[in-house]
Amino acid sequence: MKRREFIQKASLTAIAAAIGTEIVYALPKGYEPLALQDPDPFKMFKLNEEMVVLNNKPWNIEAQAHLLNDKVTPNSKMFIRNNGLVPLDVDAKTWTLEINGESVKQKKSYTLEELKTKFKHHTYQLTLECGGNGRSEFDPPAKGNQWTVGAVHCARWTGVRLRDVLEDAGVKSNAVYIGYHSADIHLSGDMNKEPISRGVPMSKAMQDETLIAFQMNGKDIPLVHGYPLRLIAGGWPASASGKWIQRISIRNKVHDGTKMTGKAYRVPCSPVAPGEKVKDEDMCIIESMPVKSLITSPKTGAIIKKGKSLQINGHAWAGELEVTRMEYSIDFGATWKTCKLEKPVNRLAWQHFSASVNFPKEGYYEVWARATDVNGVSQPMLLPGWNPKGYLNNACHRIAIKVQ
Numbered sequence: 075m076k077r078r079e080f081i082q083k084a085s086l087t088a089i090a091a092a093i094g095t096e097i098v099y100a101l102p103k104g105y106e107p108l109a110l111q112d113p114d115p116f117k118m119f120k121l122n123e124e125m126v127v128l129n130n131k132p133w134n135i136e137a138q139a140h141l142l143n144d145k146v147t148p149n150s151k152m153f154i155r156n157n158g159l160v161p162l163d164v165d166a167k168t169w170t171l172e173i174n175g176e177s178v179k180q181k182k183s184y185t186l187e188e189l190k191t192k193f194k195h196h197t198y199q200l201t202l203e204c205g206g207n208g209r210s211e212f213d214p215p216a217k218g219n220q221w222t223v224g225a226v227h228c229a230r231w232t233g234v235r236l237r238d239v240l241e242d243a244g245v246k247s248n249a250v251y252i253g254y255h256s257a258d259i260h261l262s263g264d265m266n267k268e269p270i271s272r273g274v275p276m277s278k279a280m281q282d283e284t285l286i287a288f289q290m291n292g293k294d295i296p297l298v299h300g301y302p303l304r305l306i307a308g309g310w311p312a313s314a315s316g317k318w319i320q321r322i323s324i325r326n327k328v329h330d331g332t333k334m335t336g337k338a339y340r341v342p343c344s345p346v347a348p349g350e351k352v353k354d355e356d357m358c359i360i361e362s363m364p365v366k367s368l369i370t371s372p373k374t375g376a377i378i379k380k381g382k383s384l385q386i387n388g389h390a391w392a393g394e395l396e397v398t399r400m401e402y403s404i405d406f407g408a409t410w411k412t413c414k415l416e417k418p419v420n421r422l423a424w425q426h427f428s429a430s431v432n433f434p435k436e437g438y439y440e441v442w443a444r445a446t447d448v449n450g451v452s453q454p455m456l457l458p459g460w461n462p463k464g465y466l467n468n469a470c471h472r473i474a475i476k477v478q
């Protein structure tokens with residue numbers, strides 16, 4: 075029997091008992107008991123093989139631009155962002171959601187079944203982008219997952235309106251914010267600590283599209299994306315969309331859970347110079363995400379024949395706003411041409427764009443894409459305002475094309 079198979083068939087303790095405890099120290103350096111070894115994330119999360127793993131403890135995995143070409147993002151191409159450990163032994167049959175807090179009229183608890191039968195179901199396609207998407211470009215660099223462009227997805231979420239549930243429990247007139255509490259486990263293993271507990275102001279909580287979701291793309295939500303129950307607040311940093319939610323508190327002040335305070339998911343209230351130290355009290359909570367777009371086809375590095383036009387496709391989104399203009403440039407932003415831009419299928423869903431691009435002669439080109447929101451605000455061509463945690467990089471996306 076090969077050593078590897080042997081280890082798999084017997085626990086280390088059993089081996090130690092059979093051969094003597096010294097065996098543990100005789101193992102090659104870096105050898106880990108099977109129970110501590112990482113399973114294959116591609117198999118475990120059913121991921122497309124081109125997804126990129128940024129971190130394994132906790133799991134953080136991003137897409138590449140060309141993987142996001144689908145109009146509705148499938149599970150296999152959705153980025154994964156965890157602050158703690160995915161809860162194990164999740165039992166949908168016994169799962170409950172409690173509504174409590176200073177500003178609830180009557181504390182109330184619902185089973186999954188009650189939520190599904192008592193309230194009307196709604197389905198929306200909703201854009202969720204991590205606040206740190208694009209962080210890898212900041213200089214001086216910001217700590218945290220070095221997301222490039224792939225921490226965004228737009229899936230179809232089905233659930234009940236958060237508003238309907240909050241109103242069923244009763245909302246006091248002094249309500250300010252809601253905060254979620256979830257079942258995931260703090261990296262330290264300390265069950266008294268929450269990996270993350272964020273939320274949104276009442277005005278966002280009460281929007282039609284803010285859901286307590288139990289389905290994604292027509293099926294049960296995959297475990298890593300929040301099964302069996304997830305808050306979805308489209309257009310806001312995805313950290314507001316709590317996975318595995320067990321409790322929602324209606325607060326009489328801005329929610330002060332883990333990663334709501336300090337510098338987490340906040341940017342300087344006024345612009346700062348790159349690298350400048352910013353006091354916590356000068357940091358403001360990120361709300362609606364800025365205008366952004368992604369060229370999802372072709373993949374960067376494509377080669378085309380001289381004289382042929384190139385079809386480009388992609389998506390554009392602007393937090394709570396609609397994108398009203400989409401342009402591309404093949405001369406590094408010197409001149410811009412208009413793309414065809416579709417309306418969103420519903421509010422807070424990304425919009426599709428396409429264009430047929432002609433190149434004047436052979437050579438190396440970059441195709442840049444720029445979206446403009448309904449307020450006339452466009453994406454910057456370069457990295458926008460530096461901030462200590464590297465949030466909100468909405469610079470124009472670019473792909474390289476060789477014409478020969």
Ligand SMILES: Nc1nc2c(c(=O)[nH]1)N[C@H]1C(S)=C(S)[C@@H](COP(=O)(O)O)O[C@H]1N2
Pocket residue numbers: 152153154155156157158203204205256257258269270298299300311312313314315316317318
């Ligand atoms: N309970 C819980 N909810 C969470 C998180 C988490 O770690 N735990 N991460 C948040 C962050 S920072 C992001 S970007 C999104 C990622 O959602 P996804 O993994 O489904 O793509 O979930 C949010 N909700």
Ligand SMILES: [Mo]
Pocket residue numbers: 155203204205206311312313
């Ligand atoms: Mo995030």
